[in-house]
Amino acid sequence: MILLTGGAGYIGSHTAVVLLRAGYEVLVVDNFCNSSPESLKRIEKITGKKCPYIRGDIRDRALLDNVFQQHTIEAVIHFAGLKAVGESYAKPLDYYHCNVFGTITLLQAMQAFGVKTFVFSSSATxxxxxxxxxTEQTPTGVPSNPYGRTKLHIEQILQDLSNSDDEWKIALLRYFNPVAAIETGEIGEDPLGIPNNLMPFISQVAVGKLPELAVFGNDYPTRDGSCVRDFIHIMDLAEGHCAALDFLQNPAHPNGVHIWNLGTGKGISVLEMIAAFEKVNQVKIPYRIAPKRDGDLAEFYANPNKAKMELNWQAKRSLEDMMRDLWNWQKNNPNGYR
Ligand SMILES: NC(=O)c1ccc[n+]([C@@H]2O[C@H](COP(=O)([O-])OP(=O)(O)OC[C@H]3O[C@@H](n4cnc5c(N)ncnc54)[C@H](O)[C@@H]3O)[C@@H](O)[C@H]2O)c1
Known part of the structure; x- marks a missing residue:
């Protein structure tokens, strides 16, 4: 059985579907601080399989010990964490406590129970x-915000852990910008309050929940002046987790830390994303140009070749798929899971 911390959230829920479809059994631990058990009910409906869960916090060692005592966990995929860049400036201690201390507590529990296969939700940040x-050989830098620094600290902790004990099998999955939803539209991204990310913002404008989109900056040194990112369909990203887990669990593969970029390798600008959404879905997105945000980089995207070579994984879904599937989710669930 695979333990998914934060499995009720956006990336965790889509990964749960892919794992269940691939024949894995899963168990979710989530405190629902940014999600709802409704996503887990829908996973069961989509897959026709059980998606059991325990309401709890990864910082609660006693709770984790109970989980490992009562279930045969073979590997952990660790999604649980706080992820809002802006909020991380205002609440750095909450971010370090949840993300860094939470991960250490989880790893200590795993170590105590001899579970040493771990997939971590890292970030291109x-x-x-x-x-x-x-590329994965690109040296890590200093992320511009506290959220990003928690991810870098955790990566370093995982490397140190692996150096201390060569039985660990660890995947650092560096995500680029996941967007959209499962093709059938039952689960998707359901941010609480005003969305922090571009695509849920666009879809909430489209559905009439927000009046207009703010585009942060139009004089970056990019082809149209807006920021360029590597947007990846959430189902492609979810399949990347299954591929990474299969890799780690294959005894022919070496133990230690493996790093994979999960991106498409293509940069698309914010203005191009807006235009694509409008074209594919025939919906107008009113937007205005707002001041740049501190710390936003002009342009970045992945070289995803290592994942292709080693995991036999690559992003397959198109920009049109992303736009259609995002709108399908938002249109059918204007208030998310509520
Ligand atoms: N979405 C992105 O763009 C993106 C990009 C790079 C990395 N990531 C990382 O991927 C992971 C999943 O992201 P997501 O977009 O699905 O976010 P999400 O907020 O939808 O999911 C995170 C889940 O973790 C749960 N959670 C948070 N703190 C917890 C705790 N202390 N104990 C138990 N459960 C807890 C939340 O309730 C939520 O269900 C996060 O670690 C995030 O930092 C996300």
């Missing part, structure tokens, strides 16, 4: 301001 495209 660990590259800091490096030349593009980022």
């Amino acid at each position: 660990v590259y800091g301001n490096a030349p593009i495209p980022y």
